[in-house]
Amino acid sequence: MSPFSASQCNGPCIGPRLAVQHRQVFCQTLDGITLASEQCSALPRPVSTQNCWSEACNVHWRVSLWTLCTATCGSYGFQSRRVECVHTRTNKAVPDHLCSWGPRPANWQRCNITPCENTECRDTTRYCEKVKQLKLCQLNQFKSRCCGTCGKA
Incomplete structure (x- = not known):
């Protein structure tokens, strides 16, 4: 015993x-x-x-699907997902420290890191309409990623 x-x-x-x-x-x-x-x-x-x-x-790490990439090309794209520790039987979230015996899966990563084509000006992020609405096109970091939308009259 x-x-x-x-x-x-x-x-x-x-x-x-x-x-x-x-x-x-x-x-x-x-x-x-x-x-x-x-x-x-x-x-x-x-x-x-x-x-x-x-x-x-009796727990494990549960991950959601990756979000859409924030860019279609270039080096600025990232995507995220939800990572949580859940009880295997109830499937309910529990404190993360209960799962600390295993490595925590990544909750973000870079994506679409292929170079953008220079022949034509294309937006490389899906937030370009908002960038234009907020009048951020004059800033180089936004102008280069949203040159299609920012270039429109």
Whole structure:
């Protein structure tokens, strides 16, 4: 039989459905008087740490689909997705630290990093109408990405 109670498996998660629990081990007399650990050195020391099964650790990272890329070409495009730790059985979100035993998937990445063609002026982001409405076309960083829309009268 395990020296720890199975109902007390509430340590940090270290894997899917797996946690680690700790307890303090003292050297003491049968009356409960604590002694120096050297006085117990001839006795086998009970374990102070062990792995245990925990339903709270029955979790995994869930990711949504990537959003559309913010650019059609060039080096400014990025896309994002939602990443959350969820309970496998209930599929409900739980605190991220419960999934920290596994690497967290990326929640953003660069996209459409192919060079834009210089022969014709084309918008390289889908926000160009908003850029023009906000009168940002005179700024070079917006003018170069929205040259099609900004060039229209």
